Amino acid sequence: MEPQARSEGLQLLYPVVMTMRLVSWNVNGIRAVQRKGLFDPFVASLEPDVICLQEIKAQQAQTDCDLTGYEEHWHSASKKGYSGTAIFSKTSPLSVQTGLPARIANRHRLAEDTFGNSNEEGRVITAEFDDFFLVTVYTPNAKSDLSRLPVRHQQWDPAFLAHIKALKKKKPVAICGDLNVAHTPDDLAHPKPNLGKAGFTLEERAGIQELLDDGFVDTFRMFTQGNGHYTWWSNFSGARERNVGWRIDYFLVSSDLAPLVTQAEIHPGIMGSDHCPVSITLDL
Numbered sequence: 001m002e003p004q005a006r007s008e009g010l011q012l013l014y015p016v017v018m019t020m021r022l023v024s025w026n027v028n029g030i031r032a033v034q035r036k037g038l039f040d041p042f043v044a045s046l047e048p049d050v051i052c053l054q055e056i057k058a059q060q061a062q063t064d065c066d067l068t069g070y071e072e073h074w075h076s077a078s079k080k081g082y083s084g085t086a087i088f089s090k091t092s093p094l095s096v097q098t099g100l101p102a103r104i105a106n107r108h109r110l111a112e113d114t115f116g117n118s119n120e121e122g123r124v125i126t127a128e129f130d131d132f133f134l135v136t137v138y139t140p141n142a143k144s145d146l147s148r149l150p151v152r153h154q155q156w157d158p159a160f161l162a163h164i165k166a167l168k169k170k171k172p173v174a175i176c177g178d179l180n181v182a183h184t185p186d187d188l189a190h191p192k193p194n195l196g197k198a199g200f201t202l203e204e205r206a207g208i209q210e211l212l213d214d215g216f217v218d219t220f221r222m223f224t225q226g227n228g229h230y231t232w233w234s235n236f237s238g239a240r241e242r243n244v245g246w247r248i249d250y251f252l253v254s255s256d257l258a259p260l261v262t263q264a265e266i267h268p269g270i271m272g273s274d275h276c277p278v279s280i281t282l283d284l
Contacts, residue, residue: 024176038272052136084122108159157207
């Protein structure tokens with residue numbers, strides 16, 4: 001057998017595996033993290049292939065962010081200093097879409113939100129790669145008085161689900177970001193007193209359950225069960241030091257992508273925000 005033919009035969013028996021590490025972090029203001037000198041150490045520590053950020057609170061030109069080897073895609077809110085998402089990737093995406101498609105946003109009347117058009121708040125970026133779509137999302141907060149809960153439950157969550165379902169018809173999908181909800185009692189330190197409050201209402205929990213019912217998998221729960229694993233802590237009363245937190249940042253993947261997830265982690269030791277990063281590793 002010729003050397004080239006033998007090599008091709010081995011590749012069929014033992015296909016080359018590309019390991020890809022995806023990291024998501026609600027930075028609660030990227031400029032603040034940079035001023036603290038904590039953004040570059042975060043990148044050096046986790047060595048992500050793709051970084052998804054939420055709540056960047058800045059336009060690209062307002063930051064000193066310039067990561068060598070990463071292609072940057074920003075989706076800032078029209079309102080300055082508010083919300084926003086970004087994706088930094090070592091692999092150039094095949095395509096990048098910011099926001100929800102207009103047809104979906106219009107159908108679900110997102111512009112009618114009295115707090116502001118949630119589709120103009122920089123909340124979603126969709127990046128297409130060879131093997132999957134990656135969607136980073138910063139879900140609208142219901143607000144402490146639940147005044148934005150009806151819009152979130154009746155308009156935003158259905159619109160986001162419609163977008164995800166459309167993508168899933170084309171190829172596998174990974175969703176990451178701050179979903180602003182603890183899904184189960186195991187996902188927050190004090191579930192009973194928080195039942196019905198922002199982040200743990202039945203309506204918000206139903207939104208994430210709709211994604212799971214559509215075949216998505218909570219990757220962290222593939223590997224780790226039980227409570228005590230959180231991604232957000234209040235800035236008051238030493239909540240982070242006492243680990244009195246909430247798991248509201250997720251990586252969800254469609255069922256056809258789940259077998260390729262070899263690791264799903266929370267990184268509470270990485271500082272700079274009231275959230276910590278979460279990550280998954282894919283063997284593609």
